[in-house]
Amino acid sequence: MKKKILASMVFLGMGLRVLPAHAAEAEACQMVRIGDVGWSDAAVTNGVAANLLAGLGYKTKTTMVTLAVAYLSLENHQLDVFLSDWEPSGASYIDPYLKRGKVERIVKNLAGARYTLAVPDYVAKQGLTQFKDIAGWASKLNSTIYGIESGNDGNKIVLDIIKANDFGLGKFHLNESSEQGMLSQVSRAVSAQKPIVFLAWEPHPMNMNFHLTYLSGGEKQFGASAEVNTIVTSGYVEKCPNVGHLLKQLTFTIPAENEMMKEVAETHAKPEKVAKDWLKAHPEAVEKWLDGVSTADGKPGLSAVKTYLDQ
Known part of the structure; x- marks a missing residue:
């Protein structure tokens, strides 16, 4: 009987050892x-x-x-x-x-x-709703697209579009600054009701602070969603x-x-x-x-x- 009890104690002890609550993480x-x-x-x-x-x-x-x-x-x-x-x-x-x-x-x-190019709603209502529309607005946009910090993946996509002259944007310039720098440009443009094209994404407060339209037609470059x-x-x-x-x-x-x-x-x-x-x-x-x-x-x-x- 003592042997059985001892065996049971050993078994239970082994069970407790192999089933700890959690082990401390390594140093x-x-x-x-x-x-x-x-x-x-x-x-x-x-x-x-x-x-x-x-x-x-x-x-x-x-x-x-x-x-x-x-x-x-x-x-x-x-x-x-x-x-x-x-x-x-x-x-x-x-x-x-x-x-x-x-x-x-x-x-x-x-x-x-979402992560792609966007415009304020008042610009979309005037007809700029797709990537292929941007080139026709070159003079109004000063042939400029606004991006964020240099080296960003979205900037790289825009630069590749310009380099390849996709959508006829070969003569456009990408203004690289920072997230806050770009949004300051958007804010000024919206206040003056001027056209602007810029990198936009969701989630981000910009979607609540501005009425935006995300441009269609750039799915090959940016993807249909993110x-x-x-x-x-x-x-x-x-x-x-x-x-x-x-x-x-x-x-x-x-x-x-x-x-x-x-x-x-x-x-x-x-x-x-x-x-x-x-x-x-x-x-x-x-x-x-x-x-x-x-x-x-x-x-x-x-x-x-x-x-x-x-x-």
């Missing part, structure tokens, strides 16, 4: 390095990720990079995570790294997005499975991103603060994202994050 995973390309949507999605990770006991470091440097930094293991892989526009930047196995796409974090993916350095999910599990579940919606970006734009609050307030107001999203996720030291993740958000 190398305690700091999560995130790439930020300076876009409004990146600011709030990175802010959400940073708050959740902080609540779980991780440290985060967000580094401003260009799109090209983001992937190079992932390849060189100088960054761990990049939440802003817009496709199909960004394919030319990321594809070489994917083919070499240096980075991995782990989840589509946003569906139903999606955003989460990218990690190769092998990261295997090395840091708990963070990887969180990242795979971290998906967003256009209304949620628009809401946070609009708050940042109107109040000039830090994106991390806006993201934290949004998380406090949407516990259902937090519960979904933290399902099966533990703290860095292996304790229940949801309760820890709730405590952090209430601080």
Whole structure:
């Protein structure tokens, strides 16, 4: 009988050992390095990720990079995570790294997005609704299309269109500045009711601040719609499975991103603060994202994050 009891105790002990609640994450995973390309949507999605990770006991470091440097930094293991892989526009930047196995796409974090050229509604009502219409407006547009920062994937597409003289735009010029610089140009044009063609995307507060028409006919270049993916350095999910599990579940919606970006734009609050307030107001999203996720030291993740958000 003693042998049976002892055997049962050993079996139960083994069961407890092979079925732990959670194991603590490796030391190398305690700091999560995130790439930020300076876009409004990146600011709030990175802010959400940073708050959740902080609540779980991780440290985060967000580094401003260009799109090209983001992937190079992932390849060189100088960054761990990049939440802003817009496709199909960004394919030319990321594809070489994917083919070499240096980075991995782990989840589509946003569906139903848009990224292409747009005009104010009053311009569309005058007849500029398609890519093929732009050339006929050359004099009114000063043969200029407004883009964002140099090296951006959308800028590259426009430059390729100009170089190939697609849609008769060979004599057009791309004005490269920044997201805020471009939007300032749009704001001035709208105030004066002047025509302007520019890079536009959704989610973004511009869709609430201006009445826009997205141009049709550029689907070959920009795609019929857009999606955003989460990218990690190769092998990261295997090395840091708990963070990887969180990242795979971290998906967003256009209304949620628009809401946070609009708050940042109107109040000039830090994106991390806006993201934290949004998380406090949407516990259902937090519960979904933290399902099966533990703290860095292996304790229940949801309760820890709730405590952090209430601080």
